[in-house]
Amino acid sequence: MEDSIVAVVVTYNRLTLLKKCILALRKQTKKINDIVVIINGSDDGTKEWLENQKGLIIFYQTNTGGSGGFNRGIKEAYKKGFDWIWIMDDDAFPDEHCLEKMFSCHNLIYNKNFILTPVVVENNEIDFLHRGYISINKFQIPLQTPINDKKLLKESIHEITFASYIGMCIGREIVKVVGYPNEDFFIFHDDVEYSIRIQNNGFKIYLIKEAVIFHKVEPISIQPDVYINELIGMRKNTEGKLTNKRVNTSRNDTITMKDVFLCMAKRNIINIALVHYKINIRISLYILKDIIRTILVIAKRSDRKKLIQLYISSFKQAFTGKFSNNKLIEIYKKV
Known part of the structure; x- marks a missing residue:
């Protein structure tokens, strides 16, 4: 059959x-x-x-x-x-x-x-x-x-x-x-x-x-x-090099759904590292660097308060494994 x-x-x-x-x-x-x-x-x-x-x-x-x-x-x-x-x-x-x-x-x-x-x-x-x-x-x-x-x-x-x-x-x-x-x-x-x-x-x-x-x-x-x-x-026959596609992280004055998606991407990568790999110096350094990069991004933005809430929530979800996409979207929509 x-x-x-x-x-x-x-x-x-x-x-x-x-x-x-x-x-x-x-x-x-x-x-x-x-x-x-x-x-x-x-x-x-x-x-x-x-x-x-x-x-x-x-x-x-x-x-x-x-x-x-x-x-x-x-x-x-x-x-x-x-x-x-x-x-x-x-x-x-x-x-x-x-x-x-x-x-x-x-x-x-x-x-x-x-x-x-x-x-x-x-x-x-x-x-x-x-x-x-x-x-x-x-x-x-x-x-x-x-x-x-x-x-x-x-x-x-x-x-x-x-x-x-x-x-x-x-x-x-x-x-x-x-x-x-x-x-x-x-x-x-x-x-x-x-x-x-x-x-x-x-x-x-x-x-x-x-x-x-x-x-x-x-x-x-x-x-x-x-x-x-x-x-x-x-x-x-082309000279173009293979590059990895990334979420657009160009500076915005207000939070958009791209920021939410970026937070989801960061959260998901960190969670994969914590769940599927043994914690070592390489992973610890990656997480530390990502947190530093995040701080630098926030420093350049005008709507910092909401952005800080968004990133803190996504990092917390990554470390605890308790995901809530609705929570991230709620922060984005908050007036």
Whole structure:
């Protein structure tokens, strides 16, 4: 009997993108048994549009961020007994052969004890930040090291230790052992934390070179193996260096949601360090430096009182492990 596959899409107020994502899923050359959509508090007409669609399993909830959305989506898919759970945001559009290419790795498909991932393409470039490696023995910043183009060029299948949620296809047995993404993270580094738990439990993550998923851009008709090699060739002919994406921390006179997200990112990284790594000088120095950087940021801002409350709350949550995203948002909204 052929394994059952469900796609899980998390959406928040991006109906136009969601429509394209679902269309891309329905065009897959390998059958998807069902599509689960998690509506993260959308109020842009998403609910009304989905209710008129056939063949979708819909769940509604308040906005719990990406981490809460994927937690709910994987949980619901697991409860329904699917063998494979293919997850993505609403701005991800898999090439029509994406799922087929991932499952064509016959030397791997003998059980459901691993994860399959496609190559992420954005703006006609491979986004290497979505796939790479995490050391579970040595804490470092950034937490993940992106896969490089030389490794991607050599082989069709690569064993990696980190994958973002964009196109991650999870075997049922992994969910049974590892559990669900940490819903408390809300945004940033929840995929890192989940990858660490997957690795700690001895499971493998594989990157399939010929499987492609487009991120934030329209999917195009491609010949996957030729397309990826062409993108790698284009990358080699440019002088741009790979840089890590960071939250915009430019100076503002008043607190914005970017400040809240930055606090969540800081909180989540520190919590990962405290929970998954042995406390040592490296981690202690990182936390100390981060606190100093935070003080310097606050010193340059006009709305210091509220910003101090925001950072103190996020650091407290990181050290205690008692997360409250609502608390951070309440501080931001306080007059």
